[in-house]
Amino acid sequence: MSKKRVAVLVSGGGTNLQKIIDAAEDGRIKSGELAVVVSTSKKAFALERAKKHGIKTEVIARSEYKTDEECDARLISILEENKINLVVLAGYLRIITPKVIKLYENRIINVHPSLIPSFCGDGFYGLRVHEAALSYGVKVTGATVHFVNEVTDGGAVILQKAVEVKEGDTPETLQRRVMEEAEWLLLPRAVELFCSGRITLDGRHVTIRQEE
Amino acid sequence: MSKKRVAVLVSGGGTNLQKIIDAAEDGRIKSGELAVVVSTSKKAFALERAKKHGIKTEVIARSEYKTDEECDARLISILEENKINLVVLAGYLRIITPKVIKLYENRIINVHPSLIPSFCGDGFYGLRVHEAALSYGVKVTGATVHFVNEVTDGGAVILQKAVEVKEGDTPETLQRRVMEEAEWLLLPRAVELFCSGRITLDGRHVTIRQEE
Numbered sequence: 001m002s003k004k005r006v007a008v009l010v011s012g013g014g015t016n017l018q019k020i021i022d023a024a025e026d027g028r029i030k031s032g033e034l035a036v037v038v039s040t041s042k043k044a045f046a047l048e049r050a051k052k053h054g055i056k057t058e059v060i061a062r063s064e065y066k067t068d069e070e071c072d073a074r075l076i077s078i079l080e081e082n083k084i085n086l087v088v089l090a091g092y093l094r095i096i097t098p099k100v101i102k103l104y105e106n107r108i109i110n111v112h113p114s115l116i117p118s119f120c121g122d123g124f125y126g127l128r129v130h131e132a133a134l135s136y137g138v139k140v141t142g143a144t145v146h147f148v149n150e151v152t153d154g155g156a157v158i159l160q161k162a163v164e165v166k167e168g169d170t171p172e173t174l175q176r177r178v179m180e181e182a183e184w185l186l187l188p189r190a191v192e193l194f195c196s197g198r199i200t201l202d203g204r205h206v207t208i209r210q211e212e
Numbered sequence: 213m214s215k216k217r218v219a220v221l222v223s224g225g226g227t228n229l230q231k232i233i234d235a236a237e238d239g240r241i242k243s244g245e246l247a248v249v250v251s252t253s254k255k256a257f258a259l260e261r262a263k264k265h266g267i268k269t270e271v272i273a274r275s276e277y278k279t280d281e282e283c284d285a286r287l288i289s290i291l292e293e294n295k296i297n298l299v300v301l302a303g304y305l306r307i308i309t310p311k312v313i314k315l316y317e318n319r320i321i322n323v324h325p326s327l328i329p330s331f332c333g334d335g336f337y338g339l340r341v342h343e344a345a346l347s348y349g350v351k352v353t354g355a356t357v358h359f360v361n362e363v364t365d366g367g368a369v370i371l372q373k374a375v376e377v378k379e380g381d382t383p384e385t386l387q388r389r390v391m392e393e394a395e396w397l398l399l400p401r402a403v404e405l406f407c408s409g410r411i412t413l414d415g416r417h418v419t420i421r422q423e424e
Binding site for chain 1: 327328329331349351352354369370371372373374379415416419
């Protein structure tokens with residue numbers, strides 16, 4: 001069976017991208033291939049990671065377009081040119097327009113650094129998520145991989161993993177632990193589950209078929 | 213050092229009460245003693261559990277009082293008569309009035325069957341919590357022990373534990389798993405932590421001093 005073609009959309013350092021690359025190289029991802037990495041900035045270190053592994057890269061700088069729609073028209077053409085089956089948002093700091101969401105319905109996934117529905121939605125990104133968790137005083141947080149729909153962080157949940165909050169945690173130490181113990185495990189796993197056709201979506205409910 | 217005196221407030225079967233009794237008998241709770249069990253109904257099976265272990269019981273039926281305040285005046289007199297240091301809500305289906313909350317500030321704890329702030333607040337109790345979690349489609353839920361303040365499920369978090377949602381779960385199977393894997397462990401532990409003076413509260417932040 002041919003591999004599913006995966007686009008990873010990034011804005012920054014690309015640590016989540018690196019974990020997907022690693023999983024593709026060591027065989028944890030075997031049903032998908034990284035077809036293209038799309039960055040919002042030509043300075044994103046994620047692009048270096050992609051190039052180092054021979055993965056095609058594209059840059060879509062918002063400043064070069066008049067509107068979000070024009071900007072995402074370019075994104076759509078890149079996804080179509082590359083015959084993309086799965087779009088992975090891996091620290092992508094632009095909002096995806098409804099047109100893209102509609103075109104790639106149930107084929108765009110995102111990783112969010114909390115146990116959704118806690119600490120998610122508009123304004124909750126990056127360190128802010130962990131600041132909110134610490135400010136609330138939770139003892140358990142985690143990460144979520146979910147389908148992307150028109151509601152920020154509102155799509156169906158695919159995978160979640162809990163992570164302990166420790167005394168003395170700062171937003172930075174908590175962010176790092178959530179990455180190490182949850183995001184970096186969940187995202188490659190979700191990519192392989194999707195590409196191997198083991199994810200079934202029924203309304204908001206994701207069923208995962210276990211490997212035989 | 214004398215043991216702290218604990219009141220457990222119940223409305224139903226009293227499974228959480230039973231776990232506190234068990235922990236007191238097997239030594240996991242050694243800094244507190246069960247001074248009184250207060251039930252909203254004389255029919256609550258929790259009362260049988262208390263009596264079997266020689267624990268004093270009281271019933272406060274709302275129907276015998278004109279107002280919530282009169283009803284809670286009786287509660288206050290029971291707590292005072294019994295020199296209570298810690299009030300544990302263990303499936304207590306009445307709202308505690310602000311007067312009681314004020315009098316016993318930072319001395320009332322509750323167990324809630326989700327990872328607060330998910331699936332909590334007004335209307336989220338009992339099976340409804342698990343129905344909401346399944347309806348949302350989360351893959352991880354859990355339980356929380358927290359201080360009780362004037363906001364429903366809004367007080368500072370003391371302990372949390374994650375529990376996996378499994379495919380095919382019904383609200384009933386999920387409720388049972390959350391009890392077994394989280395509530396029944398967290399509540400006795402929180403009682404002992406409180407009674408041994410190892411919980412420090414700073415704003416919304418609970419710090420737990422580990423045992424030497």
